[in-house]
Amino acid sequence: MGLEVNPVDQEEKPDRPDPTGLDRVGAPMGDDHPDRDSPKQRVSLFEVLMERAIQVTGISTMLLVALIFLFLLWEGVPAFFEVPLSNLAGARWYPIEGLYGLLPLIAGSLLITIGAALLALPLGVATAIFIAEIAPSWGREILKPIVEILAGIPSVVIGFVGILVVAPLFRTGLNIPTGLTAFTGMVLLAWMALPTVVSVVEDVLDTVPKTYRDAGLALGMTRWQTISRILVPAGKSGILTALMLGVGRAIGETMTVMMVTGNAPSIPVSPLDIFASVRTMTATIAAEMGEVAQGSTHYHVLFAVGLTLFVITFVVNLAAASIVFRRTRRAERMLS
Amino acid sequence: MSENPRPDVKIRIEHLNVRYSDGTESLHDISMDIYTHQINVLFGPSGGGKSTLLRMLNRLNDLADVSEQEGRILLDGENVLARDYDVLQLRRRLGIVFARPVPLPMSIYENVIYGLRLAGVRDKQQLDATVERALKQGALWDEVSDRLSDSAYDLSGGQQQRLCVARSLALQPEVIMLDEPTSGLDPISTFKVEQTLQQLKRDYTIVIVPHSVQQAARIADWAAFFLQGDLIEWDEGRQLFTDPQDQRTEDYITGRFG
Numbered sequence: 001m002g003l004e005v006n007p008v009d010q011e012e013k014p015d016r017p018d019p020t021g022l023d024r025v026g027a028p029m030g031d032d033h034p035d036r037d038s039p040k041q042r043v044s045l046f047e048v049l050m051e052r053a054i055q056v057t058g059i060s061t062m063l064l065v066a067l068i069f070l071f072l073l074w075e076g077v078p079a080f081f082e083v084p085l086s087n088l089a090g091a092r093w094y095p096i097e098g099l100y101g102l103l104p105l106i107a108g109s110l111l112i113t114i115g116a117a118l119l120a121l122p123l124g125v126a127t128a129i130f131i132a133e134i135a136p137s138w139g140r141e142i143l144k145p146i147v148e149i150l151a152g153i154p155s156v157v158i159g160f161v162g163i164l165v166v167a168p169l170f171r172t173g174l175n176i177p178t179g180l181t182a183f184t185g186m187v188l189l190a191w192m193a194l195p196t197v198v199s200v201v202e203d204v205l206d207t208v209p210k211t212y213r214d215a216g217l218a219l220g221m222t223r224w225q226t227i228s229r230i231l232v233p234a235g236k237s238g239i240l241t242a243l244m245l246g247v248g249r250a251i252g253e254t255m256t257v258m259m260v261t262g263n264a265p266s267i268p269v270s271p272l273d274i275f276a277s278v279r280t281m282t283a284t285i286a287a288e289m290g291e292v293a294q295g296s297t298h299y300h301v302l303f304a305v306g307l308t309l310f311v312i313t314f315v316v317n318l319a320a321a322s323i324v325f326r327r328t329r330r331a332e333r334m335l336s
Numbered sequence: 337m338s339e340n341p342r343p344d345v346k347i348r349i350e351h352l353n354v355r356y357s358d359g360t361e362s363l364h365d366i367s368m369d370i371y372t373h374q375i376n377v378l379f380g381p382s383g384g385g386k387s388t389l390l391r392m393l394n395r396l397n398d399l400a401d402v403s404e405q406e407g408r409i410l411l412d413g414e415n416v417l418a419r420d421y422d423v424l425q426l427r428r429r430l431g432i433v434f435a436r437p438v439p440l441p442m443s444i445y446e447n448v449i450y451g452l453r454l455a456g457v458r459d460k461q462q463l464d465a466t467v468e469r470a471l472k473q474g475a476l477w478d479e480v481s482d483r484l485s486d487s488a489y490d491l492s493g494g495q496q497q498r499l500c501v502a503r504s505l506a507l508q509p510e511v512i513m514l515d516e517p518t519s520g521l522d523p524i525s526t527f528k529v530e531q532t533l534q535q536l537k538r539d540y541t542i543v544i545v546p547h548s549v550q551q552a553a554r555i556a557d558w559a560a561f562f563l564q565g566d567l568i569e570w571d572e573g574r575q576l577f578t579d580p581q582d583q584r585t586e587d588y589i590t591g592r593f594g
Contacts, residue, residue: 215438215500217396219451219507220428229454234441 072310076303083301093265093279095288095298104265105305108182108278109312111268112261113251115186116193120246123190124197125239129227131198132205144202151195159259162188167260174275180262182278188256193246200245204238205231237323244320251282252313258283281309343371346511346541347393352407354388354397362388366407368560368570370511375533375542377556377573379549380588384562386545390513393543394430395423411511428455431504435516435547437496439488444480447488447499451507466506473539474502475532494525501532511541519547530555549589553577561585 080088083100090101131143166187167179208231216230232239262277265284285302292298347370354363363385370376378386391397393409395416408415416426428451440447448467449457457463467484471477476498480491488499497517504512514533518526533542533555546552552559556573561582569576569585580586587593 209438211434211436211438212440214396214432214434215440218394218427218432218434219454219503220424221454222424225454230440 069310072303072307075300076305076307079297079300079304082297088301088304091267093284095292095301098297100298100301102305102308104267105279105281105284106308107267108261108265109251109280109282109309111182111274111278112185112189112257112280113247115182115274116189116250117243117247119186119190120193120197120250121239121243124194124242124246125201125232127194127198128201128205129231132202133223133227133231147195147198150191151199153192155192155253155255156259158188158192159256162256162260170275176275178262178277180260180277181275182261182268183274185257185261185278185280186274188260189250189253192253192256193249196249197242197246200242201235201239204235204242207238208234240323241320244316244323248313248316248320251316252309254280254282254286258286263287281305285309342369343374345369346372346412347543348408348410348413349389350408350410352389352392352409353405354385354392354402355404356402362565363392364565366567368567370541370543371558372541373537373539374557375537375544375555375573377552377559378543378545378562379552379556379559380562380568381593383564385565386562387515389562390432390515390543390545392417393511393513394427394432395421396427396432398423428507429509430511430513431507431509432513432515433497433500433504433517435519437493437500437520439491439496439499442488443485444488444491444499445484448502448506450503455507470502470506471499473505473532473536474498475528475535476502492525494521494528497521497525497529498532501529505536505540509540511543512536514542514544516545516547518551526551549591553589561588563588 079100087098087100088102090099091103092099092101093104094101127143127147131140131147135143162184163180167181167184169179170176170181170184171179212230212234213226216226221229257280261280261283263279263283264277265279266273266276268274268276268278285305288298289302292302349366349368349370352363352366356362366385366389378389380386388397392405393411393416405417407417409417411426411429415421440450442450445467446453448470449463452463452466468477468481471480476495479495480486480499488496491499497520501512501514501517518529521529530551533544536542537557544555546555553573556577558571559573559576560570561568561576561580561584563584569580569582571581576585577589580589
């Protein structure tokens with residue numbers, strides 16, 4: 001009736017007698033008031049404006065993402081025409097000599113990301129189980145905010161700690177020539193991914209129905225059996241999501257890895273190479289973008305590196321999203 | 337109280353006081369007996385402490401925020417509230433079935449033997465025999481014997497609840513406690529569960545929180561009426577439901593409040 005969102009209709013309203021009288025039923029208080037429609041009309045106009053504004057913001061976000069992707073394509077794709085594929089797939093990144101092998105960079109990124117995930121997952125899951133199941137309630141009150149603060153530490157600060165504390169520790173402790181290694185990067189990235197893993201897993205454990213626990217306990221389960229046979233299986237998909245989110249955070253991280261991994265573009269071949277320097281895609285872009293001539297081959301290749309990174313992150317996020325989606329669907333099924 | 341000779345005492349509760357740490361007193365000075373091979377009914381309006389009492393009996397309340405507890409619960413003369421009492425063993429002796437059936441996400445067969453597996457039983461023959469016995473006692477065998485490997489979620493609500501009963505029975509408990517086991521079930525399923533209880537009491541001691549006064553009156557050998565943490569009246573079921581001694585009991589069972 002009078003609340004229809006149609007400004008034209010609204011403007012005509014005051015001059016027009018209400019043929020149905022329905023409006024009067026809807027607003028008995030203002031029945032004898034001559035311009036009872038005008039405040040209502042202003043509200044409607046406001047509604048329309050707000051709706052449009054929200055629409056514009058939403059669409060512009062999508063547009064922005066699309067534009068960034070287009071920009072990456074625009075600047076990155078020429079690299080594949082300017083540099084032969086055999087060169088790009090090569091093992092040497094040495095731009096000054098025209099060698100643009102992406103392999104060491106991709107290998108460096110993957111090595112550090114996977115290593116960080118492998119370190120962060122057991123630690124994060126254990127921490128979450130401790131917070132959710134074992135710690136007394138006062139311990140929980142202290143631990144949860146601490147974990148959240150950990151998430152807020154800027155990466156440059158973590159990098160700083162890495163250079164000044166962690167790297168020297170590894171250098172002397174492991175007796176290697178430099179502490180700036182892939183392993184250092186893994187440890188620090190794991191540390192950064194930890195809060196994400198902990199809070200996601202803890203949330204999942206929280207949602208495991210209390211009745212499951214009771215059912216287990218009533219059958220004579222010990223605490224460890226409750227954790228290992230009920231909580232962890234029930235929270236499996238959540239733990240996978242946490243892993244994916246942690247990986248997503250780790251692979252895109254730039255500052256810390258640039259500061260602590262030594263930045264030598266070499267391909268790790270033996271397991272011991274995690275104690276050697278590597279260089280990641282992100283660090284390469286950050287370090288070199290400021291010094292290349294715009295429009296040069298090197299410039300385009302750096303964008304191609306960014307494009308590769310974008311694709312990898314996209315795939316990881318997609319995988320994480322599909323796991324989350326599957327979980328909600330299953331949860332819905334269980335509730336119905 | 338009735339003059340008939342009393343059955344054997346399985347559990348004796350002596351001056352039990354429980355207070356949750358949020359300040360709500362949940363049971364005060366409860367003294368009563370649970371009799372062997374009887375259906376012992378705990379009933380009353382919600383919030384009366386019936387569930388709390390059940391959960392005290394097998395110490396599921398260990399995990400809740402109980403700040404104070406006094407008194408004793410004697411199972412065959414031994415105080416289960418004692419600090420060094422073997423809780424895991426206790427929970428196998430006192431099986432519990434909850435209001436909402438909690439089938440575990442696995443097959444019917446696996447559900448039934450879950451407790452045995454936890455206890456480390458691996459003998460296939462023994463497990464098979466247990467499944468058959470428990471499901472027969474739970475009055476579910478005829479309906480599921482040809483599809484034991486199906487998921488427990490494929491069963492109807494009433495079947496799931498009887499599966500949970502069977503799961504408790506698999507551990508050969510001495511006491512079976514049921515907390516509103518039929519609250520989510522239709523009348524036919526409810527009838528089946530009640531019928532099952534009548535058979536089970538020959539071999540087991542049964543403690544049940546019924547979901548209605550009618551159910552309490554139907555099945556009670558012995559009944560205890562709880563109101564806001566107090567045990568108002570405790571007597572033989574026949575006596576309590578026909579000639580209650582306390583005005584509050586009478587008001588409740590005649591439907592004047594509740």
